[in-house]
Structure formats: structure tokens, C-alpha cells
Amino acid sequence: MIRLYDTGVRRIRDFVPLVPGRVSIYLCGLTVQAPPHIGHVRGAMNFDVMRRWFQYRGHEVTFVRNVTDIDDKIIAKQTELDRPWWAIGYANERGVNAGYEALGCLPVTYEPRATGHVPEMIEMMSALIEKGHAYAAHGNVYFDVRSYPDYLALSNQELANLRQPEGEAEAGKRDPRDFALWKAVKPGEPSWETPWGRGRPGWHLECSAMAHKYLGRSFDIHGGGIDLIFPHHENEIAQSKAYGDDFASYWVHNAWVTMSGEKMSKSLGNSVLLTEMIRRWRPIVLRYYLATPHYRSTIEYSEESMLEAEAAFTRIENFVRRVVEQAGGAVEPAAEVPAAFAEAMDDDLGVPQALAVVHATVRQGNTALSTDDKDGAVARLAEVRAMLGLLGLDPLHEHWAGESERGSDLRGAVDALVRVVLEMRQAARARKDYATADAVRDQLLRSGLVVEDTPDGPRWTLG
Numbered sequence: 133m134i135r136l137y138d139t140g141v142r143r144i145r146d147f148v149p150l151v152p153g154r155v156s157i158y159l160c161g162l163t164v165q166a167p168p169h170i171g172h173v174r175g176a177m178n179f180d181v182m183r184r185w186f187q188y189r190g191h192e193v194t195f196v197r198n199v200t201d202i203d204d205k206i207i208a209k210q211t212e213l214d215r216p217w218w219a220i221g222y223a224n225e226r227g228v229n230a231g232y233e234a235l236g237c238l239p240v241t242y243e244p245r246a247t248g249h250v251p252e253m254i255e256m257m258s259a260l261i262e263k264g265h266a267y268a269a270h271g272n273v274y275f276d277v278r279s280y281p282d283y284l285a286l287s288n289q290e291l292a293n294l295r296q297p298e299g300e301a302e303a304g305k306r307d308p309r310d311f312a313l314w315k316a317v318k319p320g321e322p323s324w325e326t327p328w329g330r331g332r333p334g335w336h337l338e339c340s341a342m343a344h345k346y347l348g349r350s351f352d353i354h355g356g357g358i359d360l361i362f363p364h365h366e367n368e369i370a371q372s373k374a375y376g377d378d379f380a381s382y383w384v385h386n387a388w389v390t391m392s393g394e395k396m397s398k399s400l401g402n403s404v405l406l407t408e409m410i411r412r413w414r415p416i417v418l419r420y421y422l423a424t425p426h427y428r429s430t431i432e433y434s435e436e437s438m439l440e441a442e443a444a445f446t447r448i449e450n451f452v453r454r455v456v457e458q459a460g461g462a463v464e465p466a467a468e469v470p471a472a473f474a475e476a477m478d479d480d481l482g483v484p485q486a487l488a489v490v491h492a493t494v495r496q497g498n499t500a501l502s503t504d505d506k507d508g509a510v511a512r513l514a515e516v517r518a519m520l521g522l523l524g525l526d527p528l529h530e531h532w533a534g535e536s537e538r539g540s541d542l543r544g545a546v547d548a549l550v551r552v553v554l555e556m557r558q559a560a561r562a563r564k565d566y567a568t569a570d571a572v573r574d575q576l577l578r579s580g581l582v583v584e585d586t587p588d589g590p591r592w593t594l595g
Contacts (some may be wrong), residue, residue: 133147134185135478135480136353136382136384136481137382137428138383138479139361139383139384140286140382142288147382149191149352150350150352153190153191154189154191154352155193155194155353156193156194156196156352157182157183157193157194157196157354158196158197158198159175159179159195159354160356160357160360160365161288162199162228163205163335164206164220164221164222165203165221165324166205167224167405167406168231168405169406170396170406170409170418170433171397172397173228173232173235174386174388174431175236175355176232176237177237178481179195179197179424180238181483181522181523181524182384182427185477185481188469188522190446191526194347195241196242196243196244196269196342196343196346196347197243197246198243198339199221199225199243199246199339200246201247202221202332203305203335206220207322210519216246225245231407231410234415235422235529236419236525237522237534239341242346247333249325249338250326252341252344253313253314253333253338254326254327255346256341256371256388257273257374258336260275260374260375261273263374263375264276264279265280265371265375266313266371271316271317271328272302272304272314272316273312273313273328274305274311274312274313275313275371276306277309277310280373280374282369282373283366284370286366286369287361287362287366289362294309295308306432311334313337314326315332315334316328316331317329336364340368340375340377343372344372344375344377349377350377350378350379350380351379352382354368355383355384356385356386357385359395361385371468375505385428388430388431391404391432391434404433413438416525417442419446419524420441420445421438421441423483424441424523426483427483436592444491448516451497451501451513451516452508452528455497455501455509455513456513459506459509459513462528463517465514465517469515469518469522470515470519472489473489476489477489485528486523487523490520493512493515493516493519494512494516495510496508497509497516554572557572558590
């Protein structure tokens, strides 16, 4: 049985879907006010791995990830960049989706935009006002937090300790802690007509409206980054349950990517743009780096950690390449993954432990290669491909075909240079100058290259 850490109860629970054999997931997508950095896409990859594992376990998955295409930040960018808000949002949305595609994320089932669901928001606000959970004031619509007794249960806070953030005082609020469902129109801002006047959506309402439309009154999993627990997810719960929905059964949150101990963000000036990272690193290596730590653990970004990820994944690729060469063709993935891999994944998506099984299997396969056990090596590769496929990291999958070519181009250039050095080593061995030959080998080793003497001549791999 799959088990997941549920933020709502702060413990790991057995996962029991509302409908046997079917899993429904709503993931808060990005606000598209600027190009994405690698911290933005980590969550998408974590939930992509979750989805793949549910499917492997025999579940049909409905996966909804929204796009917030109207927001205070997007409107602010309109003035800063002198471009229409919708043009800014659409350009960045395309960039985000291109990044998801480059990193091998499966297409979501539905990807609704906030601006496409204003009628659903109006219907929800009308019901909340009628039930006494919301009120209109000066064209705004606010949620009355005191009307919902379980407000702040997700974040485990006390309402008495909650203070209105500085600079957010709004006219007509009955309580400074009430939050906006709808914001009255201001000069130069986009707006839509409602029974309370023209205006635009509040951030929180859009997700409740879209989750209700695409997943119904109740669904299995609501996901997002830990920074969304409060206020966004807390407010979603209040307005959805006050409306009458059961909403999400499980709350799953992924941790941040940090730099120097701080959350990666544009406001701190420490973001690493996805487009730049993809130019500098192969996307499959970037996915390995972002998707293989446990989803609830923080990733501290550094060049050194990226290099370590590249070296680790290259060891896997080298094994794959060597077996394919010996087998004389592709080796199909095994029908089932090793039991230890499955056990790790069932336990709150324990990807690090599952990855340890991958590397152990690669070592077994390399041992088989060194003893000319071709059948054993092929069997281990079949298992490795099955496991990597569930992590979105199978280098032989058609998605990564361009990756192979890109890697081959680089490998070809490196191979030509290494061959020159190896010829110098062979010449030294031929004249029995073993000290020089060993020095050449040791220098290659220090450079991260392992030289193996075979009957067909020396072979090099990344260490």
C-alpha cells in the first residue's frame, strides 16, 4: 500500500483513494509574472514522479495543475515592462511549459487558467455570501474568517495570533484578517463584470473554483510548495468547505530549492533561471538533480552539487551504454521493478532509497559485465530501465533521444582528446616506461576518467 505524509494531520497515512483504482490530484501551478527558475519546477517533477508511481500501481490518474495568469505581481509587471498583462502571462506560461517538457514531465490531464473561470468564481462567491461566510464592500468581496471555525487548522496557527500583513489594509473589511475573494477594479487594471461591480479575482478563490469544476466536491490529493500552506491553502480550505465541498482528502507539500540557506526567489535575487540551466546542463541531469532528493527535503543549490549529480547519472548512463553495445541492441524494461525499489516508493515516495536500489543494480550489472555474464548484465539493465522509467530518467526513452545526441556530440569530442592521451600511455607501455604510463592513468583518474585495459584496447569511462 502507498503511504503519504499528510500535512493536514502531520503524519504519514495509508493512501486510500476515494474511488478504488482512481486518483485525483490538484497541484497549484505557477503565477506567470516572470520566467521560471529551477525552484519553480521542482514541485512539478515531484508530482510527476508521484503520478508515475500511482499509474505503476494500477491507478488511473486525473492530474490538474492550474495557471495563475492574473495577479498583483503580473499587473505590476505590466507597468514595469510596458506590455499588456496578458502578453506577459502568456509568454511566461509558454516558458514554464517548455521547461516542463524539456525536463520530461508527462502532460497534465487539465491545465486551466484563472481568467477562464470567472463565472465559476462568481457562482462560488454568491453561495458564500448567501451562507453568511462572505460579504461585499466597496466592490470587493471578502471571506469572513471568523465564520469558519476550523480556519488555520492546516498551518496549526491560532486566529488570535494572526496579524494582517503590513500594507494590505483594505476598505470595508470587518476584520483585518479577512481575505479577498474578489478585488474591485482600479484604473489600468483588467476587470470582469460581477453582481458587485467590475473587478478581478483574488488569488485564493481561483483554485477552489477550478478544483471544484474539474475534480468535483471531493478529490484525493491537493499539492504545492510548503510556502503555500499559509495563506493560500489555508484560505482554499476555508472557502471550499464553507461553500459545501469536502475538498482534498490529503495535503502533500514539497520543500524548496535554496541558495545560501534562503528560498530561491526573484525578490531575493538568487534565482537560477530554468532556460539558463538547460543551456548549461543536460535536462536529464537537471531532472536527476531536482527529482531524486526526497520531496519533503530542501535542496541546497550549488555548482558542486550539480557536478555530483552529473557524475552519478553518468555512471548509470555508462552502464546502460555498455550493456546495449554488448547486447547488440535495445533491452526492454522489466515488467516489474525490484521489491526493494517498490517498498521505498510506497513509503512516502522514498526516491533516495529507491535510487540507492538503482545504483546497487548498476553495480551488479557492471560486475556481470566484468565477468562476461552477458545474460546477467542484460537482466540488470532491464531492471534499471524499469526503475528509471518511473523516475522519468530512462536515457533510452524516446523523450531523451535528443539528449543522447547532445551527449554523443560532447562525448565524441572528449573521446578524441582522451584517445590522444591513451595513445601516449600505450606508447609508454610499449617502451616499458611504466612510470609514465601510470602517471598518465593517474592524471586521467584525477580528472574523473577511469581507464580499463581490455583485450580490445583501453576503454575510458567517467568515474
